[in-house]
Amino acid sequence: MIEKATLLIVDDSVENLQILSGLLKEEYKLIIAKSGEKALEIARNQEPPDLILLDVMMPGMNGFEVCDALKKDSSTQNIPVIFLTALNEVADETKGFQVGGSDFIIKPFNPDIVKARIRTHLDLMQERKKSESLLKILLPENVISDLITHGKHVPVMHENVSIMFCDFVGFTSISSRLSPEILIDELSVIFSEFDEICAKNGATRIKTIGDAYMATTGLNLFNPDHANQLVQTGIDIIQFLESRNTTAAQQWHCRIGIHSGSVIAGIVGKTRYVYDVLGDSVNIASRVESAGVNMKVTITDETRKLLHPQYKTQSLGLTILKGKGEMHLHAIE
Secondary structure: OOOOOEEEEEOOOHHHHHHHHHHHOOOOEEEEEOOHHHHHHHHHHOOOOOEEEEOOOOOOOOHHHHHHHHHHOOOOOOOOEEEEEOOOOHHHHHHHHHOOOOEEEEOOOOHHHHHHHHHHHHHHHHHHHHHHHHHHHHOOHHHHHHHHHHOOOOOEEEEEEEEEEEEEOOHHHHHHHOOHHHHHHHHHHHHHHHHHHHHHHOOEEEEEEOOEEEEEEOOOOOOOOHHHHHHHHHHHHHHHHHHHHOOOOOOOOEEEEEEEEEEEEEEEOOOOOEEEEEOHHHHHHHHHHHOOOOOOEEEEHHHHOOOOOOOOEEEEEEEEEOOOEEEEEEEEO
16 A cells, blocks of 8 residues: 655645645645644654645744745755745745745645646655665765755765675676576676665665676765774675575675775766776775685775774785785685
């Protein structure tokens, strides 16, 4: 059963509230407020409504002031506001849009128009949520905020991050045996689960290249737990594959390499841009994965020094990494 959307109706007229309630109660959950102050209290302190129908001329705070306050509050700024008012001057409608209103309906209103406008803005909000959910899988929250607010993101040097590469063992041989449809389906299912694991642990998927999966932690605000979060991400990925291998027709094994250090992060490209991280730390993490242990999380000294005591490690000794010389690597037990 599809859950009904919640509408907050704000009007000081009992008659108007009765008309709107009768019109909308079958399709929506309704919350009533008879003043602007009460409307702000409800929107901020309860589960936010999906949409607000707002009168303009009310005692105390008028509708324009209420809308302005809603849009300045990060917890309520994305709620669509439809003004329902007897004001019919162009200046009034302009004011409504200037303070952040989504629509402006003049009283007396046509019931069918009110219903259609509500449905349109609810649908738009739903599509926006879907887009933001997709972005959260692909981009850090601060980058999403910059793109939504400013339309761009300035490259940033991050000093304390962890980078993970995951690669499947024997992928070339496996891909030659599977049909293209089955291969893509397998990778889609597995990488989708990797995305869920990243989200659970506070990691961000940066990209996939063939069978390689790259993720990071620490790209948002300062996060002293970035190494622990990414190591746990790697552990969960291996546990997922181990569990899946007990029932799946195709067995998958991986190597995971993690290194901690500094990176440059930013948007690459202008028309089909991609968020990417660059730097020597990225190259090291990739080399650690290549030299790693099958179905183990392999890490560098830099990452191990940041781990909580709960993570036990086994020394792999000095290992020659291509282009990097010898580095001391460790496997998570």
